[in-house]
Amino acid sequence: MTPTLDEILAGAIPFAVPLRVPFRGLHVREGMLIKGPSGWGEFAPFDDYDNERAGRWLGAAIEASWGTWPVSIRDSIEVNAIIPDVDSSRAGLLARETIGECGCSTIKVKVGRSLADDEARVVAVRDALDSAGVDGKIRLDANALWSLDQAITSLRRLRSYGIEYVEQPCADLNDMVRLRSEIDIPVAADEVIRLSGDPESVNLTGLVDYAILKPMTLGGAHATLRVAQSVGVPVVVSGSLDTGVGLSTSLAAAASLADLPLASGLGTGTLFERDLTDPSVLPRDGRIAVRRYSPDLDSLLAAADASSDERATWWRERLGAAYASYERSASHRRVEG
Numbered sequence: 001m002t003p004t005l006d007e008i009l010a011g012a013i014p015f016a017v018p019l020r021v022p023f024r025g026l027h028v029r030e031g032m033l034i035k036g037p038s039g040w041g042e043f044a045p046f047d048d049y050d051n052e053r054a055g056r057w058l059g060a061a062i063e064a065s066w067g068t069w070p071v072s073i074r075d076s077i078e079v080n081a082i083i084p085d086v087d088s089s090r091a092g093l094l095a096r097e098t099i100g101e102c103g104c105s106t107i108k109v110k111v112g113r114s115l116a117d118d119e120a121r122v123v124a125v126r127d128a129l130d131s132a133g134v135d136g137k138i139r140l141d142a143n144a145l146w147s148l149d150q151a152i153t154s155l156r157r158l159r160s161y162g163i164e165y166v167e168q169p170c171a172d173l174n175d176m177v178r179l180r181s182e183i184d185i186p187v188a189a190d191e192v193i194r195l196s197g198d199p200e201s202v203n204l205t206g207l208v209d210y211a212i213l214k215p216m217t218l219g220g221a222h223a224t225l226r227v228a229q230s231v232g233v234p235v236v237v238s239g240s241l242d243t244g245v246g247l248s249t250s251l252a253a254a255a256s257l258a259d260l261p262l263a264s265g266l267g268t269g270t271l272f273e274r275d276l277t278d279p280s281v282l283p284r285d286g287r288i289a290v291r292r293y294s295p296d297l298d299s300l301l302a303a304a305d306a307s308s309d310e311r312a313t314w315w316r317e318r319l320g321a322a323y324a325s326y327e328r329s330a331s332h333r334r335v336e337g
């Protein structure tokens, strides 16, 4: 069932939640929660997402609040923790915390701005894993910041720290393919999928080793299963700095995939000062339980209060623009049958 825009806006609450650590340049995560007959959904596209891509995010929110999720075949999901682009001492502190309190043994480290800083950050994380006696994995995410030459130089330097894979090292897929022939680190694609005009038509067979699938950016859990079918390589499910409400969709997607060979990128709850859900969606023993996480009323009221009238209006307008795009794509799917 497709709700009307008025029905969605009637149950939409803007939120602003402070982050403990700046991420993507953000200190506060903003978005809207929407309430429908199935429960809560989250609409929180980043500012650089255009209406078409924001429309897919809205599709994920509508699936959560008005629709259904695929059947789960797992009751918990192994997740990685994430270390943002912070200095090495902060990186070490965050890594020790997440290993000790959340039990994560796979840690994703953001890289790409300066090789010296990247290496210091990776060393700090490897030290934290080693000193905890954890045979852990480090995955890198460059968010397309490197040229091909920079990627080759950087990864030849960083490979000795034991790298599980590097995510979106370069913007251009052809550069990623060439890089893959130059280094012995597996390569994963993220932006080339989630920023694509049509993620369900992206096929990466023989081009990269893994596909990072972010359910909120693809249109929800069912859309994620479809992309996993068509993308042609093993997939890693990942979040989009979502509150526990949005993470529920990604957990549902991860829980329903037939093949889930690696830890999912869903341990981002540690980046929030306070989550909207109770319990908050933090890993324990490196895993998160699969369930629908709903907002806690006090946290939701505080987060709604923290969103200014001006931002609330901006988000309502953004949702309206995304809805127009969502409707176009939904009718496109109907026409195609």
Ligand SMILES: [Mg+2]
Residues within 6 Å of the ligand: 141, 143, 167, 168, 190, 191, 212
């Ligand atoms: Mg990424």
